[in-house]
Ligand SMILES: Cc1ncsc1CCOP(=O)(O)O
């Protein structure tokens with residue numbers, strides 16, 4: 001997908017699985033999209049996450065909600081699920097398989113890769129990644145096995161290295177710090193709990209979008 005279109009879609013990238021939600025996942029997603037979330041990733045991970053059948057059923061239900069709202073639907077890790085649902089894209093980590101092989105198997109899909117430094121970023125882009133997920137920027141209790149918290153510096157380093165590809169920051173991002181994440185060089189913010197744990201996901205999404213837009217204007 002064209003860089004600029006994808007950069008616009010990365011503004012408020014909501015990620016969620018059944019474990020991350022306070023309320024019913026479908027309801028949380030509906031509200032997040034209503035509030036202005038621009039992209040969605042279904043990430044069913046962690047202790048006690050859904051069984052494959054339950055996961056497939058929830059994925060289908062969430063995909064329909066994204067379709068209704070004309071927001072691309074991305075699957076985390078599970079390429080078979082992505083293919084069986086004909087989802088819009090896949091997000092993978094450094095240890096989720098050979099990137100070149102995955103890229104060639106889904107040439108027309110959005111492919112996102114988690115990276116933690118310039119070297120991983122350049123490798124991912126060479127292999128055909130469409131966007132990079134960079135983090136954890138701040139402390140997070142949502143994912144227990146993250147790399148060390150890196151702060152804004154990694155975003156600045158990637159841009160200083162001449163990387164112009166779409167980048168989204170992730171990890172402990174909220175309305176309070178979203179502006180700085182954009183200023184540091186990200187095209188958007190990716191959040192789980194700031195929306196999924198909020199009593200009003202619609203308000204959470206719109207607040208994040210407003211801070212991201214302000215950050216983009218200031219660059
Ligand atoms: C999936 C992932 N990758 C790096 S941090 C993280 C969790 C982000 O969750 P939150 O937005 O609640 O900090």
Ligand SMILES: C=C1C=NC(C(F)(F)F)=NC1=N
Pocket residue numbers: 013015041043076091093112113114132133134168169170190
């Ligand atoms: C671990 C992850 C890191 N980044 C992203 C994204 F925000 F999509 F780039 N998603 C993930 N699941």
Ligand SMILES: [Mg+2]
Pocket residue numbers: 076077091092093094096
């Ligand atoms: Mg992964």
